[in-house]
Amino acid sequence: MIEVIGTDAGAPATLAAPQQQLLREAALIAAPRRLHSALAPWLGDHHPATLLASDSPLQLCNQLQALPRSTRAVVLASGDPLWFGIGRTLMERLGADRLRFQPAPSSLQLAFSRLGRPWQDAQWLSLHGRDPLALAQHLQQRPKALAVLTDPSRGGVEEVRTILRSSGLDTTYALWLFEALGHADERVQQLHPPDPSPSTLHPLHLVVLLAVPPSAPPPERLPLFGLEDGLFLQHDDRPGLMTKREVRIQLLADLELPDRGVLWDLGAGTGSVGLEALRLRSGLQLLAIEQRGGGARLIHANAERLGVRPAAVLEGDALALLQGGETAADALPKSLQRPDRVLLGGGGRARAALLETVLQRLQPGGVVVIPLATLEALAELRPLLETAGCQVNLSQLQSWRGQPLAGGTRLAPMNPVLVLKGRLPGA
Numbered sequence: 001m002i003e004v005i006g007t008d009a010g011a012p013a014t015l016a017a018p019q020q021q022l023l024r025e026a027a028l029i030a031a032p033r034r035l036h037s038a039l040a041p042w043l044g045d046h047h048p049a050t051l052l053a054s055d056s057p058l059q060l061c062n063q064l065q066a067l068p069r070s071t072r073a074v075v076l077a078s079g080d081p082l083w084f085g086i087g088r089t090l091m092e093r094l095g096a097d098r099l100r101f102q103p104a105p106s107s108l109q110l111a112f113s114r115l116g117r118p119w120q121d122a123q124w125l126s127l128h129g130r131d132p133l134a135l136a137q138h139l140q141q142r143p144k145a146l147a148v149l150t151d152p153s154r155g156g157v158e159e160v161r162t163i164l165r166s167s168g169l170d171t172t173y174a175l176w177l178f179e180a181l182g183h184a185d186e187r188v189q190q191l192h193p194p195d196p197s198p199s200t201l202h203p204l205h206l207v208v209l210l211a212v213p214p215s216a217p218p219p220e221r222l223p224l225f226g227l228e229d230g231l232f233l234q235h236d237d238r239p240g241l242m243t244k245r246e247v248r249i250q251l252l253a254d255l256e257l258p259d260r261g262v263l264w265d266l267g268a269g270t271g272s273v274g275l276e277a278l279r280l281r282s283g284l285q286l287l288a289i290e291q292r293g294g295g296a297r298l299i300h301a302n303a304e305r306l307g308v309r310p311a312a313v314l315e316g317d318a319l320a321l322l323q324g325g326e327t328a329a330d331a332l333p334k335s336l337q338r339p340d341r342v343l344l345g346g347g348g349r350a351r352a353a354l355l356e357t358v359l360q361r362l363q364p365g366g367v368v369v370i371p372l373a374t375l376e377a378l379a380e381l382r383p384l385l386e387t388a389g390c391q392v393n394l395s396q397l398q399s400w401r402g403q404p405l406a407g408g409t410r411l412a413p414m415n416p417v418l419v420l421k422g423r424l425p426g427a
Helices: 017-023 031-044 057-065 085-094 107-115 133-141 159-166 245-254 271-281 296-305 319-325 348-361 375-387
Strands: 003-007 028-031 050-053 073-078 101-102 123-126 145-148 173-179 189-190 206-211 261-266 284-290 312-315 342-343 369-370 393-397 400-407 408-413 417-423
Touching: 003 017, 003 085, 003 261, 028 057, 031 050, 050 057, 057 073, 085 101, 101 107, 107 145, 107 173, 107 206, 107 400, 123 133, 133 145, 133 159, 133 408, 145 284, 145 375, 159 173, 159 206, 159 400, 245 271, 245 369, 245 393, 261 271, 261 348, 271 284, 271 296, 284 296, 296 312, 319 348, 348 369, 348 375, 369 375, 375 393, 375 417
Parallel strands: 003 073, 003 101, 028 050, 028 073, 123 145, 261 284, 261 342, 284 312, 342 369
Antiparallel strands: 145 206, 173 189, 173 206, 369 417, 393 417, 400 408
C-alpha cells in the first residue's frame, strides 16, 4: 500500500504522530524538492529510506509502478492530493487499490479560514492551462463566493482582474489575494479596483471573489447611457438575467425615444432599459411591468440609484394586467394607457397575445421593439406586426467582449439577439 499524505508548509514536523510513524517505517519517500531540506535532517543519516523528488508526476508513477507491492512507500503532497493535486495522476497510473489518501487542508479551505467565512456555498474554478473564458461565464451567474486557482504563467491575479473589468463587474466583487498560504511568507490582502497588482507576486497564489452590493456613484456622475451591467441590482435567485449593456444601447436607439410621451417596458426585469430611457428623456412617463416576485422593489431600487422616477411599476403578468383585473391598465392614470413606445421583453408563451394587446393600445405612429433569442419567436411575432400594418425592421445584434488570452486579448462572443421592430402607421 502506498500512503499519499497531504502536508502543510511545516512538514514533516507538523504531521500527526501516526503519519510521522509511516514516514519512519517507509522504504521509499517521494516529496516535492522544497520539502527535502526539512526531510533529510528530520529522518537522520541512518534512516534507510530512499528519497525521491515528486515534481515530475509521470516519472514518479513509473518509479512507484516498478516497486514490489510489499514495499512501504509514502508520497507527500501539498494540501489535499485529490484536489488539483498529484492524487488523480497516481490513481490513473497505479490504480486506487494501491493507494491510501490522508488529506491535509486544501488551499481553498485555508483561504476561507483566513477570511473567517463559511465556504459551503462557495464555487471554485481553476485557470491552470484552461480557457479564461470559463471565468467570464461563471461571473455571469454572479456567484456569492468564487475561488479562482490562478495560472501564474498567464499573469495570475492580473488575468482575473482583467476579466472582471471586461465583464463590468470589478466593483461587484471584493477581490482577495492569497499568497503562499501556510508558509512563513504568507500574505493575504484585498485589492480594490484602483490598486495595482503586487510587483512581487508569489507563484503560489489564488484569488477569492466575494460578491458585494454594487456601488453606484451619484446619478449626476454616471454616463448618460450605456451603464455597466454591474451597476444594476439584480435578483439573487436569477443573477445575470438582465439585458446586457451592448443590447441595451441598441434597444434604446431602436425605440427612437421622443421628448415626451409614454414608454411601456413589459417584462422589465431589473428595469435597466426603461430606466436608462428616462435618463435620456426625462419628459417620458415610464410604465414598467415585471412578473417576478420582488420585481417592483428591485426596479424602484435601481431607479433610485440612477436618479430617475418611473410613473408606475407593476408586479404581475403583463397580459392579465393590460387586459383586465383588479390592477388592470384601466385602473392606471389615463396618461399611461396609450403608449407611444413599447419594449416587449417578456410574455413567455403568451407573447403573441401580449403583442396583439400592445398593438391595440399603441398610439398611431408608435413603435414597438422586441428583443428575441430564437427564430421560432420571430416566426410567431413578425406576421402580427405585418397584419397590423406596421413598418417592420429586423436586425441581429452580435457583440464580443475582449478577454485575456496568452498575454494578449481575444474576443469572446456574447449571445446573439434578434431585434424585431414595428412602427404603426399614423402621426
